[in-house]
Amino acid sequence: MIFIDACFKRSTPTAPVWLMRQAGRYLEEYRATRAKAKDFIDFCRRPELAAEATLQPIDILNVDAAILFSDILVVPLEMGMQLEFVEKHGPILHNPIRTQSDLDRLSDHSVDRLGYVYDAVKLVRAKLDQKKALIGFAGSPWTLATYMIEGGGSKNYAIIKKMVYSQSELLHKLLDRLSRAVGGYLLRQIEAGANAVQIFDSWGGALEKSAFFEFSWRYMLQIADRIKAEYPKIPIILFSKGAGCYLENVSGNFDVFGVDWNTPIERAKDILFDRYALQGNMEPARVYSKNAIEEGALEIARVMGKENGYIFNLGHGMQPDFSRQNAKYLVDLIHETFAR
Amino acid sequence: MIFIDACFKRSTPTAPVWLMRQAGRYLEEYRATRAKAKDFIDFCRRPELAAEATLQPIDILNVDAAILFSDILVVPLEMGMQLEFVEKHGPILHNPIRTQSDLDRLSDHSVDRLGYVYDAVKLVRAKLDQKKALIGFAGSPWTLATYMIEGGGSKNYAIIKKMVYSQSELLHKLLDRLSRAVGGYLLRQIEAGANAVQIFDSWGGALEKSAFFEFSWRYMLQIADRIKAEYPKIPIILFSKGAGCYLENVSGNFDVFGVDWNTPIERAKDILFDRYALQGNMEPARVYSKNAIEEGALEIARVMGKENGYIFNLGHGMQPDFSRQNAKYLVDLIHETFAR
Numbered sequence: 005m006i007f008i009d010a011c012f013k014r015s016t017p018t019a020p021v022w023l024m025r026q027a028g029r030y031l032e033e034y035r036a037t038r039a040k041a042k043d044f045i046d047f048c049r050r051p052e053l054a055a056e057a058t059l060q061p062i063d064i065l066n067v068d069a070a071i072l073f074s075d076i077l078v079v080p081l082e083m084g085m086q087l088e089f090v091e092k093h094g095p096i097l098h099n100p101i102r103t104q105s106d107l108d109r110l111s112d113h114s115v116d117r118l119g120y121v122y123d124a125v126k127l128v129r130a131k132l133d134q135k136k137a138l139i140g141f142a143g144s145p146w147t148l149a150t151y152m153i154e155g156g157g158s159k160n161y162a163i164i165k166k167m168v169y170s171q172s173e174l175l176h177k178l179l180d181r182l183s184r185a186v187g188g189y190l191l192r193q194i195e196a197g198a199n200a201v202q203i204f205d206s207w208g209g210a211l212e213k214s215a216f217f218e219f220s221w222r223y224m225l226q227i228a229d230r231i232k233a234e235y236p237k238i239p240i241i242l243f244s245k246g247a248g249c250y251l252e253n254v255s256g257n258f259d260v261f262g263v264d265w266n267t268p269i270e271r272a273k274d275i276l277f278d279r280y281a282l283q284g285n286m287e288p289a290r291v292y293s294k295n296a297i298e299e300g301a302l303e304i305a306r307v308m309g310k311e312n313g314y315i316f317n318l319g320h321g322m323q324p325d326f327s328r329q330n331a332k333y334l335v336d337l338i339h340e341t342f343a344r
Numbered sequence: 345m346i347f348i349d350a351c352f353k354r355s356t357p358t359a360p361v362w363l364m365r366q367a368g369r370y371l372e373e374y375r376a377t378r379a380k381a382k383d384f385i386d387f388c389r390r391p392e393l394a395a396e397a398t399l400q401p402i403d404i405l406n407v408d409a410a411i412l413f414s415d416i417l418v419v420p421l422e423m424g425m426q427l428e429f430v431e432k433h434g435p436i437l438h439n440p441i442r443t444q445s446d447l448d449r450l451s452d453h454s455v456d457r458l459g460y461v462y463d464a465v466k467l468v469r470a471k472l473d474q475k476k477a478l479i480g481f482a483g484s485p486w487t488l489a490t491y492m493i494e495g496g497g498s499k500n501y502a503i504i505k506k507m508v509y510s511q512s513e514l515l516h517k518l519l520d521r522l523s524r525a526v527g528g529y530l531l532r533q534i535e536a537g538a539n540a541v542q543i544f545d546s547w548g549g550a551l552e553k554s555a556f557f558e559f560s561w562r563y564m565l566q567i568a569d570r571i572k573a574e575y576p577k578i579p580i581i582l583f584s585k586g587a588g589c590y591l592e593n594v595s596g597n598f599d600v601f602g603v604d605w606n607t608p609i610e611r612a613k614d615i616l617f618d619r620y621a622l623q624g625n626m627e628p629a630r631v632y633s634k635n636a637i638e639e640g641a642l643e644i645a646r647v648m649g650k651e652n653g654y655i656f657n658l659g660h661g662m663q664p665d666f667s668r669q670n671a672k673y674l675v676d677l678i679h680e681t682f683a684r
């Protein structure tokens with residue numbers, strides 16, 4: 005699998021490519037699969053539908069890795085959060101965590117309740133081309149905590165940040181529980197057949213530097229250590245959105261650093277590439293235009309084109325209004341441009 | 345004025361302090377002034393009310409500079425945008441700019457229509473202690489354009505980014521017009537008595553590096569050049585939120601670089617302090633807790649404490665749920681900690 009080889013900086017015939025949120029609404033096939041489910045949570049809970057959505061971009065785009073179709077919020081859901089996805093608004097968690105007693109009500113059995121995800125992993129791995137990797141994933145403890153504490157998405161993270169600076173003990177208790185839940189969840193995905201795992205820290209950049217390492221990065225490394233102890237040959241990708249100014253202090257036992265589009269790839273290369281493989285980081289909005297795709301691809305090729313240990317991706321997820329033709333054009337162009 | 349001295353890196357008895365959005369809802373006095381106006385736009389348009397709000401934090405917090413109370417969207421408003429501020433939602437612009445003909449309908453006379461702002465500046469300057477500076481301000485062309493094109497606040501900036509990558513000519517035309525309007529607007533604020541000006545580029549960080557310099561920074565510098573040509577002794581502060589990874593390419597004819605909380609102050613110092621004064625950058629959420637204020641102040645003092653050319657500020661604005669006691673505590677603590 006060229007994706008796995010690149011994660012470990014072994015030489016590959018070209019740069020492997022996958023796209024964050026490659027299984028998504030921009031594909032009519034995805035929308036058709038989605039329509040078979042009662043709602044978004046039902047979609048996540050039905051392994052055959054999740055597997056179908058996971059496999060679609062492999063056939064359509066010829067990407068080198070599948071990423072399991074699911075949502076990071078299934079972990080809080082199975083810990084007992086009352087989760088609802090509201091059309092054109094996003095997730096709402098109706099019983100946000102604000103006190104110790106809220107925390108006490110959370111279940112410790114989410115790992116066992118997430119069987120539908122492991123079933124989806126098995127279904128995908130059984131059908132997926134042996135040359136293609138299947139990436140399992142989870143949200144970072146910090147990112148999950150933002151939803152659980154704020155009660156949904158947030159602009160200023162006022163409630164959780166107040167906790168960071170005036171109730172950090174309670175927050176650490178929640179993050180510790182999430183860290184154990186997420187670690188167990190990823191181990192079970194690996195046991196079910198995932199070839200690599202990525203932790204999505206979508207809101208790590210909501211924290212200033214010192215707080216980022218204390219409340220987010222540290223827990224991601226706890227999870228990475230636990231996985232590495234059991235599965236040293238499974239690559240671990242960490243992706244923290246908005247942490248580009250903090251790279252100088254990044255360290256730990258993982259394999260691939262996911263670079264967001266806000267962080268110049270040269271900067272990530274200078275600071276991290278001697279220790280980690282890099283994944284990323286084309287500005288997603290470039291997918292709107294073939295010219296912009298070409299320009300972005302050439303710029304990244306100038307920096308990473310000759311290196312082993314580079315995985316092409318966007319610097320954030322695919323958007324619903326992106327064109328599949330342009331996405332396909334991008335994948336082919338990268339395979340061609342980075343061919344040795 | 346110690347604020348002006350610090351902008352030009354002259355020695356001062358302590359670090360001057362002001363807080364972004366220091367005139368805001370966290371003050372009951374502000375809420376009382378606000379209640380006298382019909383709505384938020386009426387508030388901005390009534391010089392005596394704007395002056396009142398501007399002066400409140402001077403008396404209450406003892407900050408070293410007043411920043412004119414207004415909103416960056418008065419410029420689009422007076423260019424003909426149908427602006428509405430919706431409670432608990434934010435601004436909506438009902439006639440967004442999407443085409444050349446939308447652009448053609450914009451007025452070139454906004455600078456003359458903003459007389460109420462210049463009147464507020466005069467009222468404030470007449471009443472303000474001579475030792476305190478009055479800062480005029482405007483939104484950056486890029487940041488104003490995000491509202492005008494998206495039709496309000498945005499999460500992904502999908503519409504304007506599509507324009508960045510596939511209709512850049514139209515976007516540059518808008519940015520050029522905004523640049524002229526904002527430049528004229530700031531010049532008139534200076535003529536009315538503003539002692540310094542700050543350009544707020546709240547959404548500059550929505551752009552990847554190359555696009556940031558092409559679509560945002562370049563227009564801020566155009567405005568700065570125009571002001572410097574007429575008023576070389578008026579300090580210019582540029583504040584781009586989320587551009588911390590781009591500092592290596594920052595240059596131009598301005599005086600103070602505003603550092604956001606996402607950018608480590610040491611990084612800003614290493615890269616920019618030989619050429620610019622620095623302003624910032626305490627994480628605003630630290631204001632929730634006196635301990636967190638102390639810790640944040642000491643950390644900044646460790647880096648900037650002995651330097652001329654440093655202005656204390658938060659790394660973003662004050663929030664409605666902040667406490668005035670803590671804000672006052674912060675201002676006093678900084679004056680004391682940075683005293684030479």
